[in-house]
Amino acid sequence: MAGRKQSADVHQKIRAAFDAFDYEANSTVDVREIGTIIYSLGCFPSQKDLHDFIAKVEEDHTGYIHLDKFLPAMTKVLQEHKFPPISEDLLLQAFEALDKEKKDYLDPEELTKYMTQEGEPFTQEEMEEMLTALADHRNQIHYKDVVSQMTIKPDK
């Protein structure tokens, strides 16, 4: 009983997020918006995770995703906690791993090097945005402050 109500709730949540990007009111969204939708539902997929997910739900390379395919796939993701959030601690540890000199902050050049050359690299635009958001007036990224300010609490 509770399980059924819960999944109705989950469906509604997914539908609501999907609808925000359904511009033509025909239950489809542009594939490029799927990342935003999934993230907004509280998930933290990597780019590879996103690629795999999209491959499963896209309508044959039309560039569109239909709610019929998205809804069950996304429900499964949420119920199985497939892309769990990153805790503040883990995030802090990550920043500390990059702060070789243990100065408690990163210089823009340092951060840029890591973000644009490693892992799933940022585009120049993404990098500029990040620097504008994270660097303080001394042009330093004090990651401890940043992390606590910017961690969004998940919805109840």
Next chain:
Amino acid sequence: MGCGMGKSEVRAALLIQRWYRQYVARLEMRRRCTWNIFQSIEYAGEQDQIKRPLPSISGFHAGSLISHIFRVNEICRDAEWERYFCYESIEVPDSYTGPRLTFPMTFCGVSKVVQAFKHKQQLHARYVLQLLRETWRLLRILTNISHVSTCHTKEITICGDLHGHLEDLLLIFYKNGLPSSEKPYVFNGDFVDRGKNSLEILLILFGFLLVYPNDVHLNRGNHEDHIVNLRYGFTKEVLGKYRVHGKKILNLLQKIFSWLPLATVIDHKVLIVHGGISATTDLNAIARVDRHKYVSALRPPNMLMQYVYYIIYTSPLSSVLTMTDSSTQIVDVLWSDPMPQNGCIPNEVRGGGCYWGPDVTEEVLGRHNLQLLIRSHECKQDGYEFCHNRRVLTIFSASNYYEMGSNRGAYIRMGPDLVPHFIQYQASQACRELTLRQSVGWTERSALRALREQLFVHKSDLISAFQEFDPNNTGKISLSHWASATESVLKLGLPWRVLRPQLVSSTQYGMVDYQMWIRELSITEPKLQISDTSILETMYKNHSNLETIFRVIDTDHSGSISFEEFRQTWRLLCSHLKTEISDEAIADLAHSIDFNKDGSIDINEFMEAFRLVDLSAHA
């Protein structure tokens, strides 16, 4: 540092990237919702549509005020208009430091005007009137449809709605160059209303039109209409800037607006109109109309009745209006919006024109042998947007239209190949420096505030709707019920579940304490002591109408009205809304609003008194 990164750095980088992308996406979702809020509120109108037949009005003093203001408009013979434009008797004092113009207008002259406005100077009324007279004389000899060609490898620049945003026009000139015979421009309507420099924009555009009449083309927009201006700020702007000559300027502009051409066609292939088309749009018919007879979309059989009707009711177009074929052609072209579905249906949201589908686009463009329709009329996040298989292009040039950071503006450059190229921008230095988070936050606060006002206005209906889901009167309902009840009352088509965290703080175990929520929404500035609080709801519902009425009654534009005038206004409003409000309640209200106790009510203070406190500012 070594040449490669260790595994721990790579893992760390991956984690941070994943985290940051999620953060940005959350902001993007909020931005999208904020956008939806603004759009839905704008197009749904600010209050409920009240559709009741107009009762007879007798012994109603505002009528004489209205005809006093509009009597002059009965002058229709050209010779009389020429005399009315008379500016020779207006002396320009030596102390005036603004630009002094000579006519015929030259490039030098209009550049001086642009520079002056950049430095926030005001053009003397004499020069304004002179410029307007020359503009009127020119517009009268233009045809309804301007035909432009891109021969001589000229690129044409096409701009959309400007809505009084002088910063955006100056930015366009800076990036693109001033209009000239080498640089032709088309301005696609809605130059005025909402922004604070509508008059400056008009004077600049008219100035360039006078200097380069073959290379500057102005299309009329639905806001080039004096009755619309009463509601959306242009009238107020002119009367505020020109206390002595404002009314005359407005009357002349009313005439000028009616003489603005209705459409521009480039190379017989690209049609540019402000709103759009309908299934019956016929350019040949449009070419033949006497366009200057259509002064306002609200042209009534009886001007007085129609005017009052408009003020009291929210719908800009009245069902009382009898539409002829010609007026339909014009209204369609100025007010319509595209829709994704096929067909052509009346545009109930705007009150005039239609919603037209891709099949209508194909048919109308095909019939006229055209390949592209460029229109404006709707704000777009990126300044422009294609639809209908890229056969319809919306161009919108007022950036930050809803709020700082809400959207970019754009303009089009088009050469002989008739392929549009877009240049986007966002005015306001401060805005560019905002981070994504800040600009989303700013816009969002504004949108949420507007939304909370809407919710407050509908509070009794909301409570009834909630109670239907709460038969046992527990005071709580589930989130899903909250969302569907709210949508059924407000009908804004918003994603309420997604917005919920920003609107409702009191939830527990997925249930909303709706009584508490409604109470929270109702917090207002504790300035007013009123015996009858139902008055507040009615006030909010009619917020913008009230202002319009006040401004009409405040004939000397002093910014305040007497208690008696206030009482009369309120009576008039209530009789049309069929609401009972006692004289005592009105007197109470009037007295409590008179903050400085001088026996008159300051209009601005009054409107301020009804702003809802922004709860998030205290969060």
